[in-house]
Amino acid sequence: MSDTIKKLTIEGFKSIRELKDFELRSLNVLIGANGAGKSNFVGFFRLLRQLVDQRLQIAVGKEGGAGRCLYLGPKMTKQLVAKLYLGSNGYEFVLIPTANDRLIFEGASAHADSARETIEGASRAALLRALIAAGILAALVGGAVGIARLRRRRAFG
Ligand SMILES: Nc1ncnc2c1ncn2[C@@H]1O[C@H](COP(=O)(O)OP(=O)(O)OP(=O)(O)O)[C@@H](O)[C@H]1O
Numbered sequence: 001m002s003d004t005i006k007k008l009t010i011e012g013f014k015s016i017r018e019l020k021d022f023e024l025r026s027l028n029v030l031i032g033a034n035g036a037g038k039s040n041f042v043g044f045f046r047l048l049r050q051l052v053d054q055r056l057q058i059a060v061g062k063e064g065g066a067g068r069c070l071y072l073g074p075k076m077t078k079q080l081v082a083k084l085y086l087g088s089n090g091y092e093f094v095l096i097p098t099a100n101d102r103l104i105f106e107g108a109s110a111h112a113d114s115a116r117e118t119i120e121g122a123s124r125a126a127l128l129r130a131l132i133a134a135g136i137l138a139a140l141v142g143g144a145v146g147i148a149r150l151r152r153r154r155a156f157g
């Protein structure tokens with residue numbers, strides 16, 4: 001199970017102001033009161049899935065715009081930060097809102113073992129390069145039990 005997300009940090013997504021170094025196991029059960037944020041947490045993995053499928057803008061549009069994706073909106077939250085740890089591999093990205101209520105990449109970086117590639121810029125190609133560099137071209141499974149899984153398709157080489 002070395003290809004699963006072991007730990008993650010989410011900052012600024014919906015009701016998640018900051019979830020730092022949150023550890024995931026092979027099975028994760030979310031329990032909480034109505035409105036506690038269970039669906040938002042699962043929604044983060046849905047966003048990741050869409051992001052990998054190059055459907056970020058469609059996903060953001062369906063959510064009702066970038067403002068709705070950011071914790072308490074864009075006036076309060078200037079960026080959405082995600083850090084994924086998969087064993088010795090990791091992937092980080094920062095999304096920022098645009099004037100027309102989209103989310104774009106402010107930056108992304110990936111690291112695999114001792115190698116590290118940092119990618120600046122906002123392009124989709126940069127994201128894909130980063131994902132490939134970390135061996136994370138991914139298939140994600142999200143659901144009511146909040147299982148997050150990344151399936152490695154390309155080894156870092
Ligand atoms: N952009 C946002 N910023 C801050 N809070 C938000 C944002 N978007 C949604 N929320 C809050 O998230 C909460 C809903 O969270 P969510 O739907 O994940 O709860 P839940 O645990 O799945 O609840 P239920 O058990 O009813 O399904 C609401 O209180 C809503 O105000």
Ligand SMILES: [Mg+2]
Nearest residue numbers: 035038039040
């Ligand atoms: Mg829910």
